[in-house]
Amino acid sequence: MKILVAIKQVPERDAQISIAADGRWIDESDLSYTINEPDAYALEEALQLKEKNGGEVVVLCAGPERVTSTLREALAKGADRAIHIEADDLGERDTLGIAQLLADAARAESPDLILTGLQSDDLGLGQTGVVLAELLGIPHATIIMQVEVTTAGLKVKRELEDGWFQYVEMPLPALLTIQSGGNKLRYATLMGIKKAKTKETKTVQAAPATAAQAITLERVYLPEKQKKTEILTGTPAEVAAKLVEKLKFEVRAI
Amino acid sequence: MTAALIPGIHLSATLAEPAHFSGLEKISLLIGIAISLVLFFWRFGPILRTIFRSKKDNDFSLHPIRRRLWDFVWEVLCQGKVIRQRPLPGLAHAFVFWGFLAFALVSLNHIANAVGLGFLNPASDLGTFYFFFAAAWALLVAVSITALFVRRFFVRPIWLGEKVSYESGVIAFLIFLLMVSYLGAFFVDASGTAVKVLWWTHTLTLLVFLPLIPHTKHLHLVISPFTVFLKRDGFSRIPPLSGDEDFGLVSGKDVTQLISLQVYSCVECGRCTEHCPASNTGKVLNPKEIILGTRSYLNEFGPASETSLLTDMREVPSNNPAAKYMSMEAAFECTTCGSCEYQCPVGIQHLPIIIGLRRGATNTGAWEDTHGTKLFLALEKHGNALGLSAMERDKFIQKQAFPIFDGTQEYCLWLGCMGGYDPKGREIIADFARVMQYLGTTFGVLKKEKCTGDPARRLGNDLVFQTMAEFGLKAFETAKVQKIVAICPHCVRTISNDWREYGIAPEIEHHSEFMARHKARLPKQDSGESIVYHDPCYLGRYRDVYEEPREIVSLAGELVEAPRSHERSFCCGAGGGLAFLGEESGERVSHVRAAELAGTGAQIVGTACPFCNTMFRDALSAMGEAPPQLLDIAQLTARALPASEMRTGEQ
């Protein structure tokens, strides 16, 4: 089974973020990058499926030169091949535009299954996978915890709200967006990194953007309210009442 | 001078030697010698071959030659370690060893006599002196070997193993026989059958003894002087990996010549196991069995084998109880405290072997442990072992208003993972900062710090360790740091020593060393409180720093020693990356040590390592009524300082 994993390289979670001079995006000069965490789980799922069912895992990533390091890490973890869609203008493309880049590469590979994380750590729109499936005309399912290969295709476990789950059966080829935490991630090993040197990374140039963006990110800014600890005071009864109000309206736990 | 004791037997001043050997006797002797030598080399040859066929050590060096010579003189000739660690049995062993040395010429002369080439005349002054000298030794050896026999077979200390060792009994008997057959020659005439009987007894004993040497742990007689001399320079010295195919000790072909030499030198004394915190708390890990397990592996599979060293990844017959000792479980129970390596009298270096086995498992991904994986991912993603956002450290620095190191300050204060993120570690840092401010020492902290990589290094993950080390070296270089001070012995060790594989870090010292240098200016408290000081493994055995922290403790109260202190200090259980792994099986190492410390009756437990501190905090609080207070030496010092001016932290 050929599995394509679409991954994204995002700024490190702990990175100190500062806004670029034009206010349209963050200052990228001092940033460290890493694999988008939900995509790491998608990769893990792909590797486990390969270990169970045989086949090939191909990782796919669009972006500038720096994303090759993330592709290499994926190869080190066990992916067989990597495809780098070289594009320096991702900021000028919306989800649809990027999904189109991925779709072009995916069509060339005609995989049996495409996996991707359910959303990205930076923009978090959570749609690229679904849009990609739509562009390729293949069925999809989102927020997947478990994947099982069956004679008819796949049986996947989908997470629903409030602790509910459901199984979905679908044919192949298909696309799944993977939820974090379904599997235990593996750590990159020295042996993996050494092996990665011998694996193929293909670079393809991104086709120029055809249509204008449907939505545009106009500006970024710091949220006014920083996370501050609100200390509630009063008698126990008063505090209890205040807490209940928070639980009802802020946390929505009641 | 003769004295008649029993008719026919009299003590003579002269050693009786047979005057004449028949041709048959001479030929028998030569054949006997030949057979003995052949049998000796039949077993010794393959062992030597195994050792030489093993992989060459990529960091082998004879430097520093002076230290090696000194170790050889002290440990081998003077039997320093042997006596020090177990005084009475050690002394007995030393007598046997010195006796062997004293007997060298005697034995040679004894054989040479038979072919008419004897060179020591019993009647000459030199002869008389030497033979009496040897006789004195023979007496000492006979007594000592008897005592050791009694100890092994009747007293039965557990460290020598549960199984009765028949071969030890045989060897003891042979040695006894050698001595007695020598001494007997003082009581008989030079003529007659008695002297011949004694002579042949002695000779046959020698000829039987020789081939037994390579078949038993008495091989150490031949090779351990070399082992001690050729030891890797440095304590717990982990060699760098050599090339793209080297992942650590995966299989036989990774075992190096030094390791082979060392495992064949093992005398099975069990001193390593005796002090091992894991072995003492019911874990599977047994350092002696790791060495013997490696030895049996080499005997069975050889040094070129691709069979896995760890038993998890190979077929083991089910009736092999020793298999569990060479398992991943055992290898990963090691806290790297070093008490095994520290006291091995024959120069075996356990830590590179255990960590080598871990490397083989981790670098290849064979080790699948939830907590271990979490740790490695946390280090990769967040740069600290706790998996917390680096912003937490920034917040702490801002709150404490620590200056950022900019090249103008004298010291870079290294926070470390505990100092930067753990509430207790932060308290220690804050107090130490107060001490530095009081002393007028300028310092700054790095803007961004990642873990030194110590837990990754000790757990065998070279990929993560390299990333951390290179990051740290670059950070120091960019900030132009010249001197570093840290509160954590693990950080100090890793930066000063382990990072050398990737570059030279600026000089770094532990805060105890810093404070001790300024002790004249630190206030002397007369609290009268008793403080028991716990030697951290990575400060004591690893760095030989014992007195400086004690000087600081003595300023704060009355110093009390734990039953096991200094180089015998018992680990707190956090080292080797174990602080980040899951629950331990058996008794908790930290609880055992905490009980020992509290058992001294001291009011305060003084620590010099934030890991020891955190381990004891949980352990002491679980001890019912009024457990002792727990304070780092920085806190003990800072509590006596005048209250500092209000610092303006972040609003």
Added chain:
Amino acid sequence: MNGVIVLMEQRGGKWNRMSFEALAAGQQLAAGLGMECSAAIIGEGADTLAAELAAKKLAKIFTVQHPLLQTYTSDGYVAAFEQLLKQADPTYVLLPHTYQVRDFAPALATRFRQVLISDVIAVHDGPVFVRQLLQGKLNADYKSAGTGPCFVSVQAGTFRAEAVEAGTATGTAITANFTPQLEANQIRSKPGEPFREAAQTVDLSAARLIVSVGRGIGEQENIGIVEELAKALGAELAASRPICDNGWLPMERQVGSSGQTVSPKLYLAIGISGAIQHLVGMKGSKTVIAINKDENAPIFEVADYGVVGDLFEIVPALTKAVLAAKN
């Protein structure tokens, strides 16, 4: 048509409450732009629910029904809504940001060559839609290029369901039935019945609400008051390591570096100091409320709401108040 249409979610005749928040959002957006706001309800039971919306301030209420829409499938919903929207031709399409919407709305938007502006936390004049980036570190303003309907999904809790405006006495919303054209072979996936995991052992990592107890509780007998609170809230009970070490609660309830890692909606830490080993296990919680008598306890660094006080007084009072609020 122009105007705003809100796609409401329901399952088997029961509303997903978030839909009303999206409805409030839609009404406000429409009012701000001088447009009309309509609603669409899809799936079996839509017509019954439509009656509830009749009294609201809406121009039209569409009920989208078809045998193949009995259970949710992305293929079914996307095809059905595509046809509805082509007919209704709205300027704005609002949805609640639910699991289901995340599954089908991006595909629906793609049919119109649009991109869904998802998980919006505010709507400003323009209209400008505000989203969060980088796990809440930054906010971002998004605009639609206006080349087709603008799809927006609204984050839970952004708008208040209670803010849905009622209609005037004279104008009542017109209900229109819409039956899409659907073929069985268009539905490619077969979804099973939703189920809950049987909790044989406690799986704290899946818990939505957690009440956690620490050393501050003092004695084993006192844990009862925390258990009462957990029961009242319908939350799972968890603990910091010392509690489990003492055997007061089973090891599987331990949260921390050597126990479970949890990421609930609510983490209520009672008598927990916040040692690092505990924090690493719960730092993923959405909202943290801490009750501790030590104002310097590190737990307050990560708490959204904190109470410095005696838990033996506060916890029973809170339990009482929670039970009252639920009834």
